[in-house]
Every structure is written in structure tokens, then in C-alpha cells.
Amino acid sequence: xxxxIFSTILLAVLLLVSGCATQxxxxxxxxxxxxxxxxxxxxxxxxxxxxxTAADAKEYFxxxxxxxxxxxxxxxxxxxxxFGVLRDEGLYDSENITPAVLANFKQYFGADAVLFTSIEExxxxxxxxxxxxxxxxxxSLLSTANADTLWDFTTKTRVTIxxxxxxxxxxxxxSAVKTAVEDYFPNCLQANIVTMDATMPYGKHHPGYHxxxxxxxxxxxxxxxxxxx
Amino acid sequence: MKxxxxxxxxxxxxxxxATPPYLYYGNxxxxxxxxxxxxxxxxxxHYKASLEEVFVKSAKLGxxxxxxxxxxxxxxxxxxxxxxxxxxxxxxEQKTWSESAGYMDFLMQRYGIKD
Numbered sequence: 086x087x088x089x090i091f092s093t094i095l096l097a098v099l100l101l102v103s104g105c106a107t108q109x110x111x112x113x114x115x116x117x118x119x120x121x122x123x124x125x126x127x128x129x130x131x132x133x134x135x136x137x138t139a140a141d142a143k144e145y146f147x148x149x150x151x152x153x154x155x156x157x158x159x160x161x162x163x164x165x166x167x168f169g170v171l172r173d174e175g176l177y178d179s180e181n182i183t184p185a186v187l188a189n190f191k192q193y194f195g196a197d198a199v200l201f202t203s204i205e206e207x208x209x210x211x212x213x214x215x216x217x218x219x220x221x222x223x224x225s226l227l228s229t230a231n232a233d234t235l236w237d238f239t240t241k242t243r244v245t246i247x248x249x250x251x252x253x254x255x256x257x258x259x260s261a262v263k264t265a266v267e268d269y270f271p272n273c274l275q276a277n278i279v280t281m282d283a284t285m286p287y288g289k290h291h292p293g294y295h296x297x298x299x300x301x302x303x304x305x306x307x308x309x310x311x312x313x314x
Numbered sequence: 315m316k317x318x319x320x321x322x323x324x325x326x327x328x329x330x331x332a333t334p335p336y337l338y339y340g341n342x343x344x345x346x347x348x349x350x351x352x353x354x355x356x357x358x359x360h361y362k363a364s365l366e367e368v369f370v371k372s373a374k375l376g377x378x379x380x381x382x383x384x385x386x387x388x389x390x391x392x393x394x395x396x397x398x399x400x401x402x403x404x405x406x407e408q409k410t411w412s413e414s415a416g417y418m419d420f421l422m423q424r425y426g427i428k429d
Contacts, residue, residue: 126413141351148347152339155381160413163382165346165389166421195416270347291336 109305113286114298116306119228119235120286121298125197128154128226129162129190131179132171137207145273146202146222153277154200158291162194170194184232191229198235201225206241209269218244218269220276238284238306242276245313272312279310337380340368346386362390378410385418392425401427 114121133146147164154161170193171177176186179201190196206221219241226236246267284302287293302308345364349357365387372379388403401422408418422428 127417144347144350148350149343151382152343152380155339156335156337158336160381160411162414162417163385163389163407165386170424193420195413268348270344274343 109303110301111304112298113284113300113302116302116304117236117286119233121295124286124289125159125226125228125235126289127160127162127195127197129167129194129196129199129229130154130164131182131199131201132168132177133202133204134179135204137204139204139207139209141269142204142207142220142273145270146204146277149270149274149277150200150202152274153281154285156278157281157285158288158294160288160290162196167194184227187227187229187232196229198226198228201227205239209267216246218246218272218276220244220273222280224280236285238280238308240276240280240284240308240310242280242310242312244272244276245311246272275312276310279312280308283310284308334375336377338368338372338375338377339380339383340364340371342368342380342383358390358393362387365390379406381411381414382407384410385414385421388421392427397425397427400425 130147130150133143133150135143135146147168151161151164168177176182182199182201187199190199201224203223204220205223206219208219210217210219221239221241223239224237225234227233228235284306287295287297342361342364345357345361349361351357365383368383369379369387384403384407388400388407391397391400391403404418404422404427408415419428
């Protein structure tokens with residue numbers, strides 16, 4: 086009996102140790118010190134770079150990032166107006182934006198930082214009555230004063246999408262229709278809000294500003310997040 | 315004793331879950347996406363209505379209107395040729411979020427409604 090208890094405890098300890106070895110945690114303050122020294126207030130969200138095969142992914146991100154950043158206590162420059170100016174100035178393709186251009190965003194928009202977003206993966210999968218959406222995205226927040234990286238993170242978010250019906254046949258039909266015409270905006274918004282909430286320090290407007298420096302995140306700046314509906 | 319500790323923990327967790335969000339966005343981001351995607355009169359009208367709902371609800375909740383939404387509303391008014399009303403909303407954005415002052419001036423100048 087004693088041997089069994091000892092073996093169980095040893096196994097649990099080994100599992101915990103192996104978990105720690107694969108996922109090192111670090112504090113927000115030590116990982117992103119520049120977000121605490123002189124944090125940005127205004128953030129210009131650049132048009133996301135879409136490396137996925139989903140044509141809609143860019144718009145899903147463009148329209149949802151502002152809320153995700155705003156909820157963290159920053160001032161995201163109004164996206165509709167900003168994208169209009171960027172189009173007129175030939176700066177709509179974020180791939181072509183170089184550090185030398187960043188200072189212009191401070192001068193003309195008053196932006197303290199710019200947010201680069203790269204959508205690496207957008208995969209939908211549906212089984213009979215349920216499915217999932219996997220989004221992998223890379224974020225980098227660069228200072229417009231000196232092009233320093235203030236914050237950067239990569240997340241792989243898996244959103245479980247279930248049918249609203251208990252009836253198997255209706256659920257199967259619903260999932261077939263969803264696969265074809267589903268509006269995934271709410272899932273993308275939720276993924277971005279959860280990502281920012283988990284990995285980005287609070288901005289100056291948020292009541293929690295400067296209270297989260299000890300919060301632990303993945304030291305490798307990569308996190309897998311699961312969201313169930 | 316155990317019961318009390320359990321109850322305290324539960325209440326603590328419930329209070330943490332009940333923390334209201336710092337801003338109220340309502341359905342405005344989703345409506346914006348639909349307006350961008352469809353670009354028809356109906357979806358733009360829905361977007362405009364969703365912004366108005368945020369203005370009313372934010373006032374009721376005593377929260378500031380989220381960043382950029384007054385500015386977005388001003389752009390919708392400009393599209394309806396309502397320049398003077400649009401200016402009111404650009405100024406509201408400026409007043410609510412002081413860091414937007416320079417950019418709002420720039421936009422008002424761009425759209426020819428700055429004094």
C-alpha cells in the first residue's frame with residue numbers, strides 16, 4: 086500500500102517537473118520592461134498581414150483588434166479613418182513598412198507605437214456535430230520613437246465551436262451549413278480579447294494599470310489558448 | 315470551519331468573475347465588420363445604430379465611449395453629407411480621449427471641416 090502511494094506521489098511530482106521544464110513562466114514586467122518604463126498610450130493598428138489561406142481572416146482581425154486593444158486601456162487610433170489615410174499614402178501593405186517610416190506615424194498620427202499582426206494560421210475543422218477554429222497569430226508592438234520592440238507575442242488559439250441543437254440530425258445539418266457560411270467574427274474577436282488579456286500589460290487608461298507586472302506568462306512568448314463556447 | 319472557508323473562496327471567485335469590463339463595446343465591432351464586408355446601406359445603418367446604442371449604454375453605465383467610436387460615427391455622418399454634425403463627434407472624440415486631439419485635428423482638416 087505504502088509503495089503504491091509513494092509511486093503515485095513520485096509520478097505526480099515527475100509530471101509537474103516535466104510540465105515546468107516545457108513551459109517556463111516569466112513575469113510580464115521582466116518580459117516586457119519597456120511596457121512599464123515609458124508605456125505607449127496611442128497605438129496605431131496596421132493592416133494585418135495574412136499568411137493563412139483564409140481570405141476573410143484579414144478583415145476579421147482588422148475589425149476586432151481595436152476592441153481587444155481598447156479593453157486593455159490603450160488608445161487604438163480609429164481603424165476606419167487610419168486605414169483610409171494609409172491607403173491614400175501608399176502604406177496599406179504592412180509588409181512594406183520599414184523602421185524608417187515609423188517616425189512618420191508619430192508625426193502625422195500621434196501614435197506612440199504601431200501594432201504589426203501576422204496571421205500565420207486559420208484552420209477550420211468540423212466533425213459531425215462540432216468543430217474547432219485554430220488561429221495562430223504573431224503580434225509585435227514597435228515604438229515609433231526608436232523602432233524598439235515594446236511587446237511581442239505569438240498565440241495559437243483553439244476555439245471549440247459546438248452545435249446549438251441537442252438533436253443529432255439538426256446538429257449535423259447545422260454544422261454543414263456553418264462550415265459553408267459561418268461568420269467567424271465573434272470567434273476571432275474572442276480569440277484576440279483573450280490573447281491580449283493574457284499577454285499584454287494594462288495600458289494607462291485601465292483601472293488595473295501597473296498592477297500586473299508580477300503576472301506570469303510563457304517565458305518563450307508563445308502560448309496555446311483554448312476557448313470553449 | 316471548512317464550510318466557511320469554502321463559502322469565502324466561492325464568494326471571492328464570484329466577485330472576481332463579476333468584475334465589469336472597463337469599457338462597453340456592445341455589438342459595435344461585429345456590426346463594423348459586417349458593414350466593411352457587405353458595404354450596403356442596410357449593414358451601414360446597423361453599424362450606425364450599434365454605435366448609438368454604445369453611446370447611450372456607456373452613459374448609463376458611467377463609462378467613457380470606447381476609443382475611436384465617436385470618430386467612426388463622425389465618418390458615417392460625413393458620408394451622409396452632415397459636416398457640422400460630424401464635427402461635433404470629432405470634437406467629442408477629442409474631449410473623451412485627449413491623446414486623440416492632434417489626430418482629430420488632422421482628420422477635420424483632411425475633411426475640410428476645421429475652422
